[in-house]
Amino acid sequence: MSRHDPLTLKLSLREKCAYGMGDLGSNLMLSIGTLYLLKFYTDQLGMPAFYGGLIFLVAKFFTAFTDMLTGVLLDSRRHFGPKGKFRPFILYAAIPVALAATAQFIANDFSLTMKTALATLLFMLFGLFYSLMNCSYGAMVPAITKNPHERAHLAAWRQGGATLGLLLCTVGFMPVQAMFSTNPSTGYLVAALLFVTAGLFCMGWCYRGVKERYVEARPDHHKPSIMKSFCAIFRNPPLLVLCIANLCTLAAFNIKLAIQVYYTQYVLNDLHLLSWMGFFSMGCILLGVLLVPATVKRFGKKQVYLGGLMLWAVGDILNYFWGNSSLLFVSFSCMAFFGTAFVNSLNWALVPDTVDYGEWKTGIRAExxxxxxxxxxxxxxxxxxxxxxxxMLTQIGYVPNAVQSADALLGLRQLIFLWPCGLAIIAAITMGFFYQLNEARFTAIIAEIAQRKKHEDLAEPKLVINTSRKLTN
Structure with missing residues (x-):
């Protein structure tokens, strides 16, 4: 065993920074699609917005199941060397992720059916390899540290990296694309290539800078499967509640990101405002991320999570009624995005806690x-x-590159403000009434797990402690 108490072991600033770089790299490759792919489909490929929505629906449902397959793969690994159980996937899967992300922005003159089929295939390939890369990255946290405060720090660094990646894409993608005004399609491709290259560099930094200390192989009798991954949700009440809340918050956040480019162009008549809005609002997210560890230490994860949701909802309500000018839109958006910083950061800090809860309840640790x-x-x-x-763009009568009707403008305002606000309120009710895994209970669970392991007499040890100063890359 390590001479350090796992619950008090501190991580270096360098390692926390390296971990944060992983989500910076992930989001540089992911956010270009989240923010601009639908607009590329509608404005460059000439696809109806309805088709774009179907592509997202089909491809994302497919990658939901590839996430499950990734979990089975990770939990099936019983023999791993000094590179660790999770780290190899962070690096090696990043290359096909980058290739697929870039290929999605290649224009073509195929028929509508061929365009739709090709776009769906590319999005599915992107999702498949992104699952291998990003799920391994997230599942690695319990192997890095058992200290709940250090997990909160890692979650903050992760959200900081994600926010910075989103900020760079929001502020920088369209200006790069606009440099090719005579050939907009080429501009999209060049911008995508630039951002995915930076993303690859960040994933390599993460791979080299993090360390797996508590790596656990599955017992021979435990056979991972997709069905067991589903059961892991429903047999783990804190995880189930977190999944439901996250279903609402992520949908709200992504809807807002997808519609803001349309809102600034057609409602506020200032597409360049998108960069400024991204700069200030993402800056507010970074500020919120910096405050996460201190606020969690003082108030607890659940209370900070709920507070973030309330700020988010209030910001959206104010924007719906009074966000008709560029200044007020940016101001109220900053409030809403400041609230999302606490919510999105703590999503990642709460998941490792549910891993320990699952081990306490079932005796099997299955990150x-x-x-x-x-x-x-x-x-x-x-x-x-x-x-x-x-x-919704189809329903409200959106017409690409044209003056929008009054109904379409009202629909854009409802879609970017009222829908996210309503989903944030549902998430707050869910977490407030049903999430019961607080700090005191978590500490008691960790202590009981440690006590159990002291009395176990296994033929093969389950826990492998890596106490070396540096892993071989």
Whole structure:
């Protein structure tokens, strides 16, 4: 055993930074699709918005199940060397992710049917390899540290990286694309290539900088499966509640991101405002992320999570009624995005706690099944968030590159503000009434798990402690 108490072991600033770089790299490759792929489909490929929504729906449902397969793969690994159980997937899966992300922005003159089929296939390939990369990255946290405060720090660094990636894509993608005004399709491709290259660099940084200390192989009698990943959700009440809340919050966040480019162009008549809005609102998210560890230490994860949801909802309500000018839109958006910082950060801090809860309840530690069970709900949420804007744009009468009708403008305002606000309120009710895994109970669970292991007499040890200073890359 390690001479350090796992509950008090501190991580270095360098390792926390490296971990945060992983979600920076992930989001540089993911956010270009979240923010601009629907617009690329409608404005460059000439596809109806309804078709774009269907592509998101089909591809995201597919990747929800690939997340489950990733969990089975991770939990099936019993022999792993100094590179660790999770780290190899972070690096090696990043390359096909980058290739697929870039290929999605290649224009073509195929028929509508061929365009739709090719776009769906590329999105599915992107999702498949992104599952391998990102699920391994997230499931690695319990192997890095058992200290709940350090997990909160890692979650904050992760959300900081994700926010920075989203900020860079929001602020930088369209200006790069606009440099090719005579050939907009080429601009999309060049911008995508630039961002995925930076994303690959960040994933390599993460791979080299993190360390797996508590790596656990599954017992021979435990056979992972997709069904067990589903059961991991329903037999783990805190995880189930978190999945439901996250289903709402991620859908709300992605709807807002997908519609804001349309809102700034057609409602506020200032497409360049998108970069400024992204700069200030994402800056507010970064500020919120920096405050997460201190606020969690003082008030607890659940209370901070609920407070973030309330700020989010109030910001959207104010924007719906009074966000008709650029200044007020940016101001109220900053309030809403400041609230999302606490929500999105704590989503990742709460998942490792449910891993320990599952081990306490069942005796089996299954990071992969728990984490991918959770990401299954996120992908279902993302599928709905990608589908709904495409459907709603069609329903409100959106016409690409034209002056919009009054009904279409009202529909854009409802879609970017009222829908996310309503979903945030549902998430707050769910977490407030049903999430019971607080700090005191978590500490008692960890202590009981440790006590159990002291009295176990196993022929093969389950826990492998890596106490070396540096892993071989």
């Amino acid at each position: 992969g099944s728990v984490y991918t069970g959770y990401t299954f709900s996120r992908k279902i949420s993302a599928a709905l968030a990608g589908f709904l804007p495409g459907i």
